[in-house]
Amino acid sequence: MAAPADTDREWMAAAARLAMRARPLCRPNPGVGALLVSGEGSPRVAARGWTREGGRPHAEAVALDGYADGGATGMTLYVTLEPCAHASKRGRACCDVVADARPARVVIGQRDPDPRTAGEGIARLEREGIEVALLDDPASAASLADYFTLRSRGRPRVTLKLALSLDGCIALADGTSRWITGEAARAHVHAMRARHDAILVGGATWRADRPRLDVRLPGLGERSPRRLVLTRGVQPDGVTVINEPAAIADLEGALSLYVEGGAGAAAAFLSADLVDELHLYRAPVMIGDGLRALGSLGLGGAEGLESAHGRWQRGMSCRLGSDMFTAYQRIR
Incomplete structure (x- = not known):
């Protein structure tokens, strides 16, 4: 008993x-x-x-x-x-x-x-x-x-999502990225979107792809998050612009933020140490000379590599069709 x-x-x-x-x-x-x-x-x-x-x-x-x-x-x-x-x-x-x-x-x-x-x-x-x-x-x-x-850090909790090939690319060299992962992984991403208050992409991703950033699962359309773009350019219609990652502290009513891309936005949030959870979707494909998942994080030399260790703790992992999903939590 x-x-x-x-x-x-x-x-x-x-x-x-x-x-x-x-x-x-x-x-x-x-x-x-x-x-x-x-x-x-x-x-x-x-x-x-x-x-x-x-x-x-x-x-x-x-x-x-x-x-x-x-x-x-x-x-x-x-x-x-x-x-x-x-x-x-x-x-x-x-x-x-x-x-x-x-x-x-x-x-x-x-x-x-x-x-x-x-x-x-x-x-x-x-x-x-x-x-x-x-x-x-x-x-x-x-x-x-x-x-x-939100209570301890004065900002929404940030989840960064990356969909990668086995060799760490998010797109072909010409920018083609539809689709790296399979249908099951994409459905899982939409479920993650439905759990967040806001969703963000970088300005380059917005201008190139005009992503809908909504939830396209039956019965969950009303849970589509507020759309944000990280850019110093002109504010597009229907979205909110922030000029730097730290500006998420000013998002009224938002407890959670889902960062979807691209490489520059991902690197900016990681460099600012604002990512609390990392979601990796890895597809069983090799791209070779493609676009890398991240821009520069400002690490250099042995000291930089040493500081990269001990930051992330592996959480849940599962197979989604032929793809693998793994979550990592930031150790603070």
């Missing part, structure tokens, strides 16, 4: 997966997941919730809808982020909503760094006599990585 701590982490992992349904429509609020679990001998999910479009209602309020005035007595609420302690014009503070429902326990994946909550949500529940467990759970942390990056 699983220990209570193990059981809590299993339920929390389920809540973290549920939180993914919130992104990116919940912006500017974080995507949070909540599960209300009943029963001690054979626990079951009584209700579930995730942050809704525009950031309200919050996940706890959705899960506890219909459980006010002590309706959750004896149950356990699992929530990936500490319930908020501040009311707004759009809804009550979640810790008050939870307190009214009177669950026996509240298990929280991560403490909220928002100074309006920052431990006060937990303290208020405990003052109401509700048992609280804070897990510092890695699955919850991963699901909230965009929000934590």
Whole structure:
């Protein structure tokens, strides 16, 4: 039989997966997941919730809808982020909503760094006599990585995507790049686009290809991200221009940014150390004298090579048709 701590982490992992349904429509609020679990001998999910479009209602309020005035007595609420302690014009503070429902326990994946909550949500529940467990759970942390990056670094979390040949090229020498990877990998890229608030390409890529930068998966068109171009030229219609990578700190309401190309934009974000996650799609083709995936990163000599080590940690890897996908997280 699983220990209570193990059981809590299993339920929390389920809540973290549920939180993914919130992104990116919940912006500017974080995507949070909540599960209300009943029963001690054979626990079951009584209700579930995730942050809704525009950031309200919050996940706890959705899960506890219909459980006010002590309706959750004896149950356990699992929530990936500490319930908020501040009311707004759009809804009550979640810790008050939870307190009214009177669950026996509240298990929280991560403490909220928002100074309006920052431990006060937990303290208020405990003052109401509700048992609280804070897990510092890695699955919850991963699901909230965009929000934590914005809070700690003052900018959206950046994912850089590169689709490469085996020899590190993104296109033929004449610029032809359609298509290096196969259909399954391209569908995976569209799913990644649907998870991000904004998407960016460099000015050269925009002028050469006029990419649509939307989500073309059935039922997910509404999740197409805001389009950005990194350029010092004239602003194209329908897109937002930024002149340098650091300007992403001024993107209002964006928690996550997906950088798709080309080599100059990729190198600019890497050189500025603004890439938090790297997505590599590698196709089983050899191009030879083609366009390289990256421009100069300013590394030189033995010291430069030494500084390139220890920056990236390998994450998930899987096969997509004949292509390979690997994610790397920046070690900070």
